[in-house]
Amino acid sequence: MQIYLVGGAVRDGLLGIRGSDRDWVVVGSTPEAMVAAGYRPVGKDFPVFLHPQTGEEYALARTERKSGHGYHGFQIYASPDVTLEEDLIRRDLTINAMAQDPLTGQIVDPHGGQQDLAARVLRHVSAAFTEDPVRILRLARFAARLHAFTVADDTLALMRQMVADGEVDHLVPERVWQELARGLMEAKPSRMFEVLRACGALARLLPEVDALWGVPQRAEYHPEVDTGVHLMMVLDMAARLQAPLTVRYACLGHDLGKGTTPADVLPRHIGHEGRSAQLLKRVNDRLRIPNDCRELADVVAREHGNIHRSGELNAAAVLRLLERCDAIRKPQRFEEVLLACECDARGRLGLEDTPYPARARLQQALSLALSVDTGSISAAAIAQGLKGPAIGQAVAQAREDALNALPRGD
Numbered sequence: 283m284q285i286y287l288v289g290g291a292v293r294d295g296l297l298g299i300r301g302s303d304r305d306w307v308v309v310g311s312t313p314e315a316m317v318a319a320g321y322r323p324v325g326k327d328f329p330v331f332l333h334p335q336t337g338e339e340y341a342l343a344r345t346e347r348k349s350g351h352g353y354h355g356f357q358i359y360a361s362p363d364v365t366l367e368e369d370l371i372r373r374d375l376t377i378n379a380m381a382q383d384p385l386t387g388q389i390v391d392p393h394g395g396q397q398d399l400a401a402r403v404l405r406h407v408s409a410a411f412t413e414d415p416v417r418i419l420r421l422a423r424f425a426a427r428l429h430a431f432t433v434a435d436d437t438l439a440l441m442r443q444m445v446a447d448g449e450v451d452h453l454v455p456e457r458v459w460q461e462l463a464r465g466l467m468e469a470k471p472s473r474m475f476e477v478l479r480a481c482g483a484l485a486r487l488l489p490e491v492d493a494l495w496g497v498p499q500r501a502e503y504h505p506e507v508d509t510g511v512h513l514m515m516v517l518d519m520a521a522r523l524q525a526p527l528t529v530r531y532a533c534l535g536h537d538l539g540k541g542t543t544p545a546d547v548l549p550r551h552i553g554h555e556g557r558s559a560q561l562l563k564r565v566n567d568r569l570r571i572p573n574d575c576r577e578l579a580d581v582v583a584r585e586h587g588n589i590h591r592s593g594e595l596n597a598a599a600v601l602r603l604l605e606r607c608d609a610i611r612k613p614q615r616f617e618e619v620l621l622a623c624e625c626d627a628r629g630r631l632g633l634e635d636t637p638y639p640a641r642a643r644l645q646q647a648l649s650l651a652l653s654v655d656t657g658s659i660s661a662a663a664i665a666q667g668l669k670g671p672a673i674g675q676a677v678a679q680a681r682e683d684a685l686n687a688l689p690r691g692d
Contacts, residue, residue, distance in 0.1 A: 403432055404434065418481065422475075458569055463531075516626050582623065609648050
């Protein structure tokens with residue numbers, strides 16, 4: 283039995299990145315021998331085991347053969363006679379197809395992974411890359427993480443062929459979302475979408491997003507003009523501001539409606555907020571997006587324009603905005619709404635370092651609204667003989683009165 287460190291831990295070690303999860307491949311063993319040694323089996327489809335002390339994953343060296351569409355259509359062969367080189371050749375990218383002997387530190391690199399690391403190139407290992415459409419998403423995600431890397435021309439050609447062959451159409455929604463979510467959380471999310479767009483996969487997986495490129499906006503508000511370019515800047519601003527996934531997904535969907543603006547109206551986008559919310563619902567249902575991401579994205583899509591203009595609003599209008607955002611009941615979510623709107627405002631050419639006063643003003647507004655003692659007001663209203671909606675109106679009036687202390691924006 284021989285054990286090697288493989289995959290991302292080897293790659294990141296060579297890049298000087300520490301803290302990566304460690305995965306291991308075991309050559310010359312069997313499931314029975316692994317269990318006898320104390321390893322715990324994981325699932326039924328793959329010969330993977332957990333180390334009895336560290337909990338790290340140890341996989342038997344294996345080969346795979348395509349047997350159908352999508353990423354489930356594989357037959358796995360794991361046997362003591364499978365070599366390390368046979369195991370490595372089934373991997374996706376050369377930079378992920380290296381192994382390291384933990385005893386000697388020697389790197390096993392049969393496919394030029396170290397050379398591609400030095401050249402900053404994402405390159406497929408073999409033609410087997412085309413057998414798993416998830417690899418398109420994984421490569422795009424790596425591009426978002428290693429954003430100085432380029433995609434090899436022959437690899438991009440393979441990806442385009444996979445899209446043309448309909449392979450990405452067989453991806454299950456949960457796996458698409460898993461990879462998209464991970465890519466959104468990388469250092470430069472825009473690179474993921476650029477790669478997906480370059481190979482044609484974005485038009486198949488997220489046509490609502492793909493439709494934004496080439497759509498103009500008013501240059502006085504958007505110096506970058508192109509709506510797709512703006513979206514990429516917004517996503518990268520969300521990464522710069524270390525926004526959570528909910529905010530980054532809201533940024534992704536906030537302007538989808540601009541892709542459906544009639545040509546004779548351009549470059550204006552009247553009513554795009556409502557259209558964005560409708561398109562988001564389609565994406566949410568298709569990819570089975572988690573509820574926290576759905577809900578935040580819906581609020582941001584509908585209200586980001588009003589939040590940008592909130593400095594012009596009086597107390598009554600600000601209160602209505604807070605109520606539409608359900609900010610009083612969900613103040614933490616409202617904070618994320620404001621962060622997404624800041625990403626939108628600063629994700630514009632030349633405005634990346636411009637202050638966003640609407641965020642601080644609406645934070646103050648919410649604090650003023652929450653400071654109202656609704657219990658005392660309700661009790662006083664009841665004592666006056668008021669009931670039902672009248673009590674609610676008394677509370678709303680008290681909140682509006684509190685918001686009169688809010689200074690108007692510039």
